[in-house]
Amino acid sequence: MNICVLLKQVPDQGSVFTIDSDETWVQEDNLVFTTNESDNYALEEALLMKASKGGEVVVCTLGPDRASQTLKDALAKGADRALFLRDDAFDRLDSLGAARAFAAALRDDSFDLILCGLQADDTGEGQLGPMLAEQLSLPHVTLVVQTELLDGCIKIKQELEGGWFRHLEADLPALLTIQSGINKPRYASLKGIMAMKRKEIKQVSAADLSLTTGDLTPHQILKRLYVPAKTKETQFLEGSPDEVVAQLVEKLANEAKVL
Amino acid sequence: MNMKVRQMGMTVRGLDYANISILLTDEEILVQHTTRDFVEAEVLPVITKHHRQATFPHELVSEMAALGFLGSNLPAQYGCANLNSVAHGLLCQELERGDSAVRSFVSVQTSLAMYPIYALGSEEQKRKWLPAMARGEVIGCFGLTEPDVGSNPQAIKTRATKTERGWRLSGTKMWITNGSIADIAIVWAKDDGDIIRGFIIEKGWDGFSTTDMHGKFSLRASVTSELIFDEVHVPEQSQLPKAEGLAGPLQCLNQARYGIAWGSIGAAMACYEAALKYAGERIQFGKPIASFQLTQEKLVWMLSEITKAQLLALQLGRLKDRELLRHQLVSLAKRNNVWMARECARLSREIHGANGIIDDYPVMRHLMNLESVYTYEGTHEMHTLIMGEDITGISAFE
Ligand SMILES: Cc1cc2nc3c(=O)[nH]c(=O)nc-3n(C[C@H](O)[C@H](O)[C@H](O)COP(=O)(O)OP(=O)(O)OC[C@H]3O[C@@H](n4cnc5c(N)ncnc54)[C@H](O)[C@@H]3O)c2cc1C
Numbered sequence: 001m002n003i004c005v006l007l008k009q010v011p012d013q014g015s016v017f018t019i020d021s022d023e024t025w026v027q028e029d030n031l032v033f034t035t036n037e038s039d040n041y042a043l044e045e046a047l048l049m050k051a052s053k054g055g056e057v058v059v060c061t062l063g064p065d066r067a068s069q070t071l072k073d074a075l076a077k078g079a080d081r082a083l084f085l086r087d088d089a090f091d092r093l094d095s096l097g098a099a100r101a102f103a104a105a106l107r108d109d110s111f112d113l114i115l116c117g118l119q120a121d122d123t124g125e126g127q128l129g130p131m132l133a134e135q136l137s138l139p140h141v142t143l144v145v146q147t148e149l150l151d152g153c154i155k156i157k158q159e160l161e162g163g164w165f166r167h168l169e170a171d172l173p174a175l176l177t178i179q180s181g182i183n184k185p186r187y188a189s190l191k192g193i194m195a196m197k198r199k200e201i202k203q204v205s206a207a208d209l210s211l212t213t214g215d216l217t218p219h220q221i222l223k224r225l226y227v228p229a230k231t232k233e234t235q236f237l238e239g240s241p242d243e244v245v246a247q248l249v250e251k252l253a254n255e256a257k258v259l
Numbered sequence: 260m261n262m263k264v265r266q267m268g269m270t271v272r273g274l275d276y277a278n279i280s281i282l283l284t285d286e287e288i289l290v291q292h293t294t295r296d297f298v299e300a301e302v303l304p305v306i307t308k309h310h311r312q313a314t315f316p317h318e319l320v321s322e323m324a325a326l327g328f329l330g331s332n333l334p335a336q337y338g339c340a341n342l343n344s345v346a347h348g349l350l351c352q353e354l355e356r357g358d359s360a361v362r363s364f365v366s367v368q369t370s371l372a373m374y375p376i377y378a379l380g381s382e383e384q385k386r387k388w389l390p391a392m393a394r395g396e397v398i399g400c401f402g403l404t405e406p407d408v409g410s411n412p413q414a415i416k417t418r419a420t421k422t423e424r425g426w427r428l429s430g431t432k433m434w435i436t437n438g439s440i441a442d443i444a445i446v447w448a449k450d451d452g453d454i455i456r457g458f459i460i461e462k463g464w465d466g467f468s469t470t471d472m473h474g475k476f477s478l479r480a481s482v483t484s485e486l487i488f489d490e491v492h493v494p495e496q497s498q499l500p501k502a503e504g505l506a507g508p509l510q511c512l513n514q515a516r517y518g519i520a521w522g523s524i525g526a527a528m529a530c531y532e533a534a535l536k537y538a539g540e541r542i543q544f545g546k547p548i549a550s551f552q553l554t555q556e557k558l559v560w561m562l563s564e565i566t567k568a569q570l571l572a573l574q575l576g577r578l579k580d581r582e583l584l585r586h587q588l589v590s591l592a593k594r595n596n597v598w599m600a601r602e603c604a605r606l607s608r609e610i611h612g613a614n615g616i617i618d619d620y621p622v623m624r625h626l627m628n629l630e631s632v633y634t635y636e637g638t639h640e641m642h643t644l645i646m647g648e649d650i651t652g653i654s655a656f657e
Contacts, residue, residue: 032270069269069285076289187296190327190340190350193289 001055001149003046004106005079006116006128008036009063009070013121023224025092035070038117042178044185046115047078049149055112056080060105062090062098068201076188076196087205094218095127101216102128103135104209113154114175118143129177140175141168145182271349272296273356274528276566282573283345290346293326294353302357307618309480310358313473315440316480319361324395328354328365330373337377338390345576348521352572356525359628360481366522367436368392370514372399375445378510379457379501388443388459400441402432402486403508409434410641411656412455413505417448417488419456426450426493428458428466431485434635438484439469445499446486447508457502458493466491477631513586516636517579520592521572523632524565526625527600530607531561533622537611548610557606564599572596587649594642601629 011017011031018027035043046057059074061067062085071082085101093101106114114133119126126142133140145165146157158166159179170176188196206216235251237244253259269288270280272295280288301319309316323329332347333339342350347369355362373392376384391397408414417430428448438444444460444467460467466489475483499507535558538549548554575592578584604626608615615622633639641656648654 032272066268072269072285073289073292187293187326188289189325190290190293190331190342190346191335193286193293193346194335194340194342196289197286 001049001053001113002058002109002111003049003055003113003115004058004060004083004109004111005039005043005046005074006102006114006132007039007043007059007061007070007074008117008120008122009033009061009067010036010120010122019225019227023226024222025225033066033069035073036117036120036122038119038121038178038180040117040185041180041182042115042117042176043074043077043079044183045147045178046113047186048183049113049147050078053149058083058109058111060102061085062093062101064091071201072196073188075199075201076193077186078192079199081199082201084201084203085209086203087207089206089211089213089216092218092222093216094220095125095131096220097216097218099128099131099135101206101209101211102132104211104215105204106132107136110173112172114138114173116175116177118177118179126177129175133175136175138173138175139170140177141170142177143179144176145179147176147182274532274562274565275569276562277570279569279573283349287343287346287349290342291349291353294328294350295356297322297326298353298357298361302354302361306358306361306480307621307624310360310624311479311618313475313479315364315482316361317440320364320395320398323365324393327393329368329395330377330389330393331369333369333373333377333389333393337385338393339373343576344517344579345573348518348572348576351518351522352525352528354525355522356529358480358624359522359526359632360478362518362522362525363436363478363481366515366518367401368399370518371401371511372437372441372443372445374514375401375457375499375502375507375511376459379499379507380459381496381500383496384459384499397442398437398440400435400437400444400484400486401508401511402435402438402444402446403512404432404434406431406433410638412447412508415447415449415455417446419448419450419458419493421451422492424492425495426456426458426498428460428488428491428493430488432488433485434472435469435484435486436478436635437482438486439471440482444486445511446488454503455505455507457499457507459497459499460488460491460493461497464491464493477627477629479627509586512636513589516589516593517575517584519632519636520568520575520589520596523593523596523600523629524568524572526629526632527561527565527568527596527603530600530604530622530625531558531565533620534558534561534607534610537614537620541612554610557610561603561606564603568592568596568599587646590637590642590645593636594639594646597629597632598639601626601633604629 012034015031020027050057057079059079060083116129130140141156143159144156145159148155153169153171156168237247269285271291327340330339331342335341376388403412419426419428442462446458446460450456468487469484472483538554539547541548571592607622644656
């Protein structure tokens with residue numbers, strides 16, 4: 001059972017966010033970065049599968065230099081090796097560009113399963129998994145809350161809207177996006193941490209993956225990032241019931257113009 | 260520039276005003292992360308209850324063992340994680356940010372029970388005990404202090420008399436952390452020639468009994484016991500062969516004191532963090548109490564002392580790994596860092612006002628714990644005298 005887990009490093013949700021001067025991203029200088037929450041569950045699910053079925057868990061990320069922290073953390077928790085997609089050409093990809101880069105990196109490895117988190121906490125799109133599955137012509141299931149490996153296939157419980165669930169079976173290889181809460185992610189043990197430095201982090205560039213500028217050109221561009229302007233305001237009317245009613249009627253007639 | 264460096268590398272979780280992260284390796288930082296996450300998720304939710312009921316959190320032991328917290332700085336061949344001194348220090352810091360009792364449990368197991376076997380024991384003793392102790396299956400304690408003997412351990416009265424088949428041990432030990440929950444006790448006693456020897460005494464041996472000490476206002480989540488030895492027969496192979504004289508126990512205490520120099524920073528951090536949060540939220544005279552200069556001065560004092568203590572502890576760790584650490588420097592750090600933590604706890608208690616004395620907040624618990632930490636492992640005063648002797652060449656205590 002060879003499993004690849006995609007991990008993304010995202011700003012910690014407890015950070016204080018400031019929008020940068022060109023209004024297309026947040027200032028990163030003061031942020032603390034961490035592994036995306038649902039990705040941790042995907043990693044744990046892979047490590048549990050490895051514990052019961054054997055094989056290898058490979059972790060893979062795409063990001064700036066600091067993103068190697070996320071790989072090291074996963075190696076300390078028990079992943080066997082890491083693949084780091086690192087190139088300035090990978091800065092600010094859209095989901096399709098990232099999916100193409102991951103597809104190029106993972107195509108030749110014969111993984112039985114690719115797991116990723118449900119969505120990244122920074123961009124919140126949830127598109128990478130399905131897009132990557134399409135690139136690799138793999139079946140995919142999103143919002144996975146339970147898995148059971150069988151021979152050559154996997155049973156899955158998928159969360160639907162409104163408290164509904166669906167039970168599916170997918171042929172392997174397949175790609176799943178994992179919902180937070182599916183398991184209890186482990187802490188890195190001290191022995192795992194000490195073993196981490198002997199594990200490989202292989203860095204690959206756009207050129208290594210024969211990716212062209214055309215492959216990576218975003219089709220979706222973030223135009224402007226801003227804190228929503230305050231458009232509504234709650235007013236408290238004070239006074240006796242009669243006074244309040246008079247004020248309210250006046251406002252409905254003249255301010256809201258609904259009377 | 261600094262920010263750029265900071266961003267590239269890993270950073271410790273929580274308080275790091277002077278960006279000490281850039282002086283740490285990835286492994287050291289990951290150890291801090293694991294311990295912090297463990298303490299947040301497993302220790303903090305249960306510690307107030309244990310403190311209130313004066314019970315030891317047994318439920319934490321197996322997971323701490325599984326994560327490698329027990330004997331973490333000992334070699335892999337004995338089933339340990341082989342951490343360097345700084346990583347081990349960060350482990351102590353984070354555990355004591357939870358509670359001094361939890362750190363004390365780990366310190367005693369690691370530095371006062373496993374370390375003596377590792378440093379002073381035979382290969383057979385090491386193989387017999389260390390892996391099981393790392394797994395948390397065998398708990399240890401360390402018996403040096405006696406009812407009449409504290410700061411001057413040279414004066415211990417517990418006797419080990421040579422017999423044909425080994426030794427006969429008689430005497431009483433007091434204030435022994437983990438005493439009644441321990442499967443083995445490292446016990447120090449004088450032989451017929453008045454030389455201090457070390458022994459591995461096993462629970463259940465004839466003539467060996469323990470009673471717990473109750474009514475403690477400090478380290479309430481830690482077990483503290485009296486050990487009574489009434490003509491206990493000790494087989495030859497349970498003597499630590501390399502322990503001879505006071506240097507034996509002192510060598511172990513030095514390991515534990517090093518851990519306390521880090522651990523106390525954790526307690527101080529917990530008190531500072533609580534004070535900063537409370538000062539921002541508590542409104543008096545129409546504004547947060549953090550806006551008053553007197554409160555700010557207290558917060559600044561705490562943060563300054565914590566930052567200095569962090570740098571001192573880190574330097575100690577680096578020296579220790581290069582085998583350049585003199586025991587007088589361990590005295591300096593134990594003395595300074597526990598003192599500053601105790602002061603931080605008091606200042607934090609003041610900032611919390613009446614809320615400072617209730618266990619909805621962690622402050623009074625740390626304040627009470629630190630009274631023990633100030634006294635055990637060599638009192639504050641004894642460390643002053645050790646340094647005093649070092650710099651003047653004159654011993655003020657002998
Ligand atoms: C919670 C707790 C857990 C403990 N766990 C252990 C354990 O696991 N194993 C163990 O062996 N011990 C343990 N101890 C004992 C601890 O190490 C002793 O309490 C400590 O060494 C001080 O001894 P004492 O209490 O007898 O104080 P004393 O030695 O009687 O000292 C009393 C006071 O006199 C001062 N004093 C003494 N001599 C001098 C001097 N020459 N000059 C100036 N001042 C002096 C001291 O600094 C102190 O202020 C523990 C203690 C506590 C409180």
